Amino acid sequence: MAYEYDDQNVFAKILRGEIPNDTVLETEHSLAFNDIEPQAPVHVLVIPKGPYVNYEHFTLEASVTELADFSRAIGEVVRLKDLSDDGFRLISNAGRNGVQEVPHLHVHVFGGRPLGRMLARAEA
Ligand code: AMP
Numbered sequence: 001m002a003y004e005y006d007d008q009n010v011f012a013k014i015l016r017g018e019i020p021n022d023t024v025l026e027t028e029h030s031l032a033f034n035d036i037e038p039q040a041p042v043h044v045l046v047i048p049k050g051p052y053v054n055y056e057h058f059t060l061e062a063s064v065t066e067l068a069d070f071s072r073a074i075g076e077v078v079r080l081k082d083l084s085d086d087g088f089r090l091i092s093n094a095g096r097n098g099v100q101e102v103p104h105l106h107v108h109v110f111g112g113r114p115l116g117r118m119l120a121r122a123e124a
Helices: 010-015 055-061 064-080
Strands: 023-026 030-034 042-048 088-091 107-111
Touching: 010 030, 010 042, 023 064, 030 064, 042 064, 055 064, 064 107
Parallel strands: none
Antiparallel strands: 023 030, 030 042, 042 107, 088 107
């Protein structure tokens, strides 16, 4: 699939400094910030700074340096939010079936309470 990146999406605007964010961590190639509508006591979004639509796009076009930075940033958020002992969940939605609202790759980091089943069984 050939991905086209829409640079008017809200996370692109955050990266350009056009709208504010509640930063948790910034690295050379990644940014982590609190979700504006948290669905758990900890709900952080981790995004690469590069223009990638979703995880597949990222794995196709990102450099090894960007891939490593992003992966490590997620692990660092887990540690910064003290989620290692009690556990956490990572979710990255993509496209129509994944119900992705913002077309810039993001990984949701959830924690701070029991999170229930991964998907409701009735939806399988
Ligand atoms: P998704 O459905 O996976 O695309 O999730 C998009 C997420 O972005 C949702 O959880 C929104 O609450 C969150 N979101 C949208 N706008 C902002 C913003 N300006 N700052 C922080 N989080 C946002």
